Amino acid sequence: xxxxxxxxxxxxxxxxxxxxxxxxxxxxxxxxxxxxxxxxxxxxxxxxxxxxxxxxxxxxxxxxxxxxxxxxxxxxxxxxxxxxxxxxxxxxxxxxxxxxxxxxxxxxxxxxxxxxxxxxxxxxxxxxxxxxxxxxxxxxxxxxxxxxxxxxxxxxxxxxxxxxxxxxxxxxxxxxxxxxxxxxxxxxxxxxxxxxxxxxxxxxxxxxxxxxxxxxxxxxxxxxxxxxxxxxxxxxxxxxxxxxxxxxxxxxxxxxxxxxxxxxxxxxxxxxxxxxxxxxxxxxxxxxxxxxxxxxxxxxxxxxxxxxxxxxxxxxxxxxxxxxxxxxxxxxxxxxxxxxxxxxxxxxx
Amino acid sequence: xxxxxxxxxxxxxxxxxxxxxxxxxxxxxxxxxxxxxxxxxxxxxxxxxxxxxxxxxxxxxxxxxxxxxxxxxxxxxxxxxxxxxxxxxxxxxxxxxxxxxxxxxxxxxxxxxxxxxxxxxxxxxxxxxxxxxxxxxxxxxxxxxxxxxxxxxxxxxxxxxxxxxxxxxxxxxxxxxxxxxxxxxxxxxxxxxxxxxxxxxxxxxxxxxxxxxxxxxxxxxxxxxxxxxxxxxxxxxxxxxxxxxxxxxxxxxxxxxxxxxxxxxxxxxxxxxxxxxxxxxxxxxxxxxxxxxxxxxxxxxxxxxxxxxxxxxxxxxxxxxxxxx
Numbered sequence: 001x002x003x004x005x006x007x008x009x010x011x012x013x014x015x016x017x018x019x020x021x022x023x024x025x026x027x028x029x030x031x032x033x034x035x036x037x038x039x040x041x042x043x044x045x046x047x048x049x050x051x052x053x054x055x056x057x058x059x060x061x062x063x064x065x066x067x068x069x070x071x072x073x074x075x076x077x078x079x080x081x082x083x084x085x086x087x088x089x090x091x092x093x094x095x096x097x098x099x100x101x102x103x104x105x106x107x108x109x110x111x112x113x114x115x116x117x118x119x120x121x122x123x124x125x126x127x128x129x130x131x132x133x134x135x136x137x138x139x140x141x142x143x144x145x146x147x148x149x150x151x152x153x154x155x156x157x158x159x160x161x162x163x164x165x166x167x168x169x170x171x172x173x174x175x176x177x178x179x180x181x182x183x184x185x186x187x188x189x190x191x192x193x194x195x196x197x198x199x200x201x202x203x204x205x206x207x208x209x210x211x212x213x214x215x216x217x218x219x220x221x222x223x224x225x226x227x228x229x230x231x232x233x234x235x236x237x238x239x240x241x242x243x244x245x246x247x248x249x250x251x252x253x254x255x256x257x258x259x260x261x262x263x264x265x266x267x268x269x270x271x272x273x274x275x276x277x278x279x280x281x282x283x284x285x286x287x288x289x290x291x292x293x294x295x296x297x298x299x300x301x302x303x304x305x306x307x308x309x310x311x312x313x314x315x316x317x318x319x320x321x322x323x324x325x326x327x328x329x330x331x332x333x334x335x336x337x338x339x340x341x342x343x344x345x346x347x348x349x
Numbered sequence: 350x351x352x353x354x355x356x357x358x359x360x361x362x363x364x365x366x367x368x369x370x371x372x373x374x375x376x377x378x379x380x381x382x383x384x385x386x387x388x389x390x391x392x393x394x395x396x397x398x399x400x401x402x403x404x405x406x407x408x409x410x411x412x413x414x415x416x417x418x419x420x421x422x423x424x425x426x427x428x429x430x431x432x433x434x435x436x437x438x439x440x441x442x443x444x445x446x447x448x449x450x451x452x453x454x455x456x457x458x459x460x461x462x463x464x465x466x467x468x469x470x471x472x473x474x475x476x477x478x479x480x481x482x483x484x485x486x487x488x489x490x491x492x493x494x495x496x497x498x499x500x501x502x503x504x505x506x507x508x509x510x511x512x513x514x515x516x517x518x519x520x521x522x523x524x525x526x527x528x529x530x531x532x533x534x535x536x537x538x539x540x541x542x543x544x545x546x547x548x549x550x551x552x553x554x555x556x557x558x559x560x561x562x563x564x565x566x567x568x569x570x571x572x573x574x575x576x577x578x579x580x581x582x583x584x585x586x587x588x589x590x591x592x593x594x595x596x597x598x599x600x601x602x603x604x605x606x607x608x609x610x611x612x613x614x615x616x617x618x619x620x621x622x623x624x625x626x627x628x629x630x631x632x633x634x635x636x637x638x639x640x641x642x643x644x645x646x647x648x649x650x651x652x653x654x655x656x657x658x659x660x661x662x663x664x665x666x667x668x669x670x671x672x673x674x
Binding site: 034067071074077081082084087090101113116123126 | 358359360362363365366367370406409410413414415416417418419420422423426429433455458459462463
């Protein structure tokens with residue numbers, strides 16, 4: 001155990017005397033002990049590395065496996081909580097638990113386990129408050145806004161994003177919240193306000209330092225902005241721009257061997273082009289694209305359902321008897337309880 | 350592989366993050382004990398109180414082995430910080446400088462870990478106090494500056510007022526009048542903005558009544574005896590009127606010594622000796638500051654050794670000092 005190392009690291013090399021001379025037998029020894037730690041300082045470095053890896057793997061790895069791993073590390077942190085630590089170590093344990101909670105909330109939502117997702121989100125917010133970490137707390141709001149957006153409760157999004165933005169200020173998560181606000185405003189038909197929100201997201205993004213780890217799920221980068229812009233173009237009826245951006249993003253997240261670096265973003269892009277095709281009257285192409293989006297193994301179920309809502313409504317209204325269309329509707333309604341391992345990533349192309 | 354939404358682990362794992370082995374009552378009990386001990390500082394037997402404080406630190410040490418919420422750990426560290434400061438003050442009073450310095454260092458470290466400007470401020474205050482007690486005025490001025498630089502305007506215990514007053518006193522001893530006036534101004538400005546503490550007897554809360562005492566000391570040093578005596582008389586009558594005389598023996602002792610000094614300088618030797626003896630009866634605690642406080646008086650009285658009571662006083666004072674050595 002590295003008591004001295006930890007003490008030295010935290011207190012800038014000014015530890016109090018550690019020799020236990022006779023004079024110090026009572027108060028002295030006790031006073032030294034008060035600030036000791038039983039935690040091996042490497043443990044938290046190791047856990048942090050694992051948490052970061054899971055956050056990087058989020059965009060492509062199997063959701064069930066991600067959840068399982070995240071829970072293993074959360075359990076480990078829970079065990080570490082029973083160890084005597086310094087205050088700084090304790091804060092770090094909770095901070096790691098906070099990021100894991102956010103990841104767990106996100107993955108549970110992808111798996112359509114909404115109550116677990118909300119529980120994890122609330123845990124992250126509570127930890128953010130306890131740690132006075134605006135970053136964690138703001139991401140808790142981001143998840144909440146995402147849940148409401150996916151639930152198509154646009155009016156619920158705005159108070160959440162505005163509370164989150166007040167906390168996040170110019171951090172990356174602030175840009176992400178502004179992006180969410182822009183989508184909600186676009187859905188509510190507030191075109192100008194949506195543009196303003198997008199512009200402030202862009203301003204924040206431009207002023208951010210280059211992310212240390214752009215692949216980390218909680219690192220906000222321009223891809224997230226482009227994804228939102230694509231969706232907003234579609235909402236606002238700018239089909240040409242939406243389609244162009246969709247094609248561009250699918251290419252960006254597809255590797256040369258056909259596998260996908262960010263499968264959920266590819267699915268997202270495909271649903272946009274599916275809607276555009278349907279609007280142009282090309283039902284078969286729209287269905288092909290929608291199926292191609294459903295085929296992707298790594299998915300976020302509620303979002304996939306949300307992004308095919310317009311297509312489903314279009315079919316129910318205009319082609320209620322079309323056989324291929326009915327197959328699509330059936331598949332869509334079963335998304336939530338489909339085994340996620342049924343298809344291999346390769347199949348999705 | 351799909352996780353049915355009813356599967357419990359996620360909630361169970363999250364729930365465990367909020368569990369603690371320590372209840373709030375234990376934290377409240379410790380906070381109350383710390384408050385009581387810091388309040389008892391001026392009246393309790395220092396060795397006894399020091400033992401109590403160390404026993405409490407021991408209990409906190411045990412509690413820190415348990416699974417705690419972050420807020421609970423912070424509370425325990427904060428309690429430990431004040432106890433360390435208390436042990437430091439008591440150890441200085443008893444002449445145990447090594448323990449005092451060790452405790453003060455612990456308080457500094459805890460203050461840094463907590464980011465508590467109050468604990469850091471009082472750790473500096475203790476340091477300034479020892480410099481003043483050993484007549485190292487230059488160091489006192491520098492250390493007071495360091496302390497003042499740490500604390501912000503909204504620091505709740507009023508340690509900034511105390512530090513500025515200490516600096517004024519050290520400047521007065523050096524004859525640096527303009528620094529003394531500047532420091533007094535800083536102190537008065539901070540006093541005006543500070544809410545008087547709900548428990549002014551807490552050793553680490555600036556008691557607004559102490560302000561006049563410190564000002565009196567500074568005035569005395571710079572030779573403004575009349576003004577100092579005026580303040581001393583007012584304070585003494587206030588203390589007598591409210592029956593607080595015995596609650597603050599060291600303060601009363603200082604007031605009496607001030608009056609004695611003013612009296613002897615006026616040539617009223619009999620009255621001076623009477624007041625000085627009364628101060629000795631009460632002020633038998635803080636040896637270093639006592640030594641210093643009465644040294645000036647003793648020097649003045651030595652000019653009047655023809656008066657029999659003067660020699661008796663000087664002998665008694667010497668006896669007390671050596672018995673504490």
